[in-house]
Amino acid sequence: MARINNLVAFLAILTLAACDRGWPVPLPYPTPGKQNLVVLTRPGPLTYQVDESGSISGLEYDLVKAFAEELGVPVKFHVLAPGEISRQLRNGSYHIAAAWLSPGINPEMQTGPPLFRTHDILAQHEASLPLTSLEQLSGKTVHALAGTRQAATIRQLMGKIPGLQLVEVGHGDVIDLLEALGEQKISYVAMDSEFADVANQYVPSLRATLPLSGDAAIAWWLGPVPDPELKVRIEAFIEKIRSDGTLARLEERYFGHVRRLQQDDIEKFLAHIKTTLPKLSKHFHDAERQTGIDWRLIAALAWQESHWDPFATSYTNVRGLMMLTEETADRLGVSNRLDPRESILAGARYLNLIRNGLPHDMPEPDRTWLAIAGYNIGPGHLNAARTIGKQLNADPGAWYDMKRILPLLAKPQYYKRLISGRARGGEAVIMVENIRSYYDILVRNAPPLTTAIPPMEGKIGISGSSGEAPGIKLRR
Incomplete structure (x- = not known):
């Protein structure tokens, strides 16, 4: 003191x-x-x-x-x-x-x-020739947000590289700037390297091609x-x-979730948002009305499960748009797993059942990410993983800890002691991380449901600050 x-x-x-x-x-x-x-x-x-x-x-x-x-x-x-x-x-x-x-x-x-530690990089459209050296910036015009480190970096380079020009943009945010790049309205953007993976979820056509500065x-x-x-x-x-x-x-x-999807994954998803999603959106909307779960999260889960193919079938005989097992479908009263509406409504109800089975004082968004893992491996395996987490002094209510624990369900020294047996917990982690990314993309590209939803316990929407149910809002 x-x-x-x-x-x-x-x-x-x-x-x-x-x-x-x-x-x-x-x-x-x-x-x-x-x-x-x-x-x-x-x-x-x-x-x-x-x-x-x-x-x-x-x-x-x-x-x-x-x-x-x-x-x-x-x-x-x-x-x-x-x-x-x-x-x-x-x-x-x-x-x-x-x-x-x-x-x-x-x-x-x-x-x-x-x-944190980071550095500045150059972003350009994938259709343009990639720049591989600072000297190639000669005669080029680079956009950056006004007052940022990136703008200062370009100004410094202007003293060394003839013809390099800087345009400082004093409004909006970096996503707005990168969307202009994706539409080829501008050619180059100076951006923070830490934002590159996040930006790729929104503008998959951009490429980070050239380091502009040292570590900062x-x-x-x-x-x-x-x-x-x-x-x-x-x-x-x-x-x-x-x-x-x-x-x-x-x-x-x-x-944590933004470095898994590849460019092809994102571009395919964006294309289906325009072509396939409009045919299914009314069912996702109804699922939100029934469960309180943001329809875009349900849609992201469905895309991860089936790529919105109502006839999808796996080798283990899980079927339909939400890839329900026969046992789960029977439990939820589903007469036809291949019917898109039945599958979507049942899948949303099943996710809500798993989430409501977790401790109500578990913070969001962790509670929802764990529920999605349970959707993949089953609530029994999820509870077993949480037990292992407690034994290893990990927080069983924190996704940060449980994404390290879940893969242990595939190791004999752990699953042999469990009644629930072996599970592919590592696949559940990948599934959750992918869904988080797909959800982020949908939030940017699809509007929320505006129809009033009656209050209910545990309404889920993965954005904003956490709060108390009903009407809980979660950070992505």
Whole structure:
């Protein structure tokens, strides 16, 4: 404690010296009941994103909320256009900026410890000739979001590469920019490497072809003269979430599922969204009305199971659009597994039964991801895996832990001790991760059901912040 107090005192001296140089006085340290934590951010899937229901998500949003909870104060977010953050930071009316920023873009800004490591890359359309060296950027025009590290990187390269031009876009988010690339309205986009796999789910025609910079950190900006105590608390918080696994769990939530699908998988899915889905959507809508599960999640599950083929049949005799076993179909009163409507409604009910069989205090979206794993291997095997998880000191309610435990169901040293026997738990993990990606794509390409749904226990929609049933909304 004495060491922390000494550090705070030392930083306070530096703050006074900074104020003497004309920099603005920072906002007071946020204290419960007196002041909010004021945070600058910008729109984007990894920063601050509002879905169609008004729920908010984002990797940095989640981190800020966790920090505010530790401080015991509410958060007030100011969502700014990309190029506005540096200017707002200069006026002192904030505590931190959490907007996927890197140290060094603005030399005046102090930052917290690094959260992630990344670098800048060039994205281009798959139909264009791939660039393989920086020299080939000569005479090219590259688009980047204003005020970002990518814009700064291109400006630096302009001093070395003749004819290189930069267009800074001061509105929208990186997906909007990449969609323009996918439509070939622009030729090149500078983007963050960490976003490449996420972006491919929305724009499968883009290619990340050329590294533009060396390694860089992602960190919170604290402004020229941050509050000394707040700076110490941020450093302690980041050290803690690194050591206790919180940061790894959040990173998995946003990145863990996006590296499995190949370009062909995504392009085929997008084509069937246009051609096949309209013929089935009314059944998926009715399934949401009956179960409360977002129809797009049910559709993603159905695509993973059968590619929306109502006559699909496996070698184990699971059949139909939702690939129901004969036993499950009989239990759910299905007379014809090959009837698309019967299959979809029964599959949605079965998923809901599994989910409602899990502990109601299990957090979302983990509860739903585990239920989908149970859809694949059966609730008995799922419960067996959760038991193994407890024995191995893993959290049986956390998908981050259980995706490591489920493959153990195929190992003799584990399944020989189980009444339920052997199961291909590794396949269940792959299935869940694929469905998460397909669901993300559907959310971007298909509207939500707007018809009012009567309240029910455990309504499921995989976006936004978690809350209490009914009407629960989950982060993807």
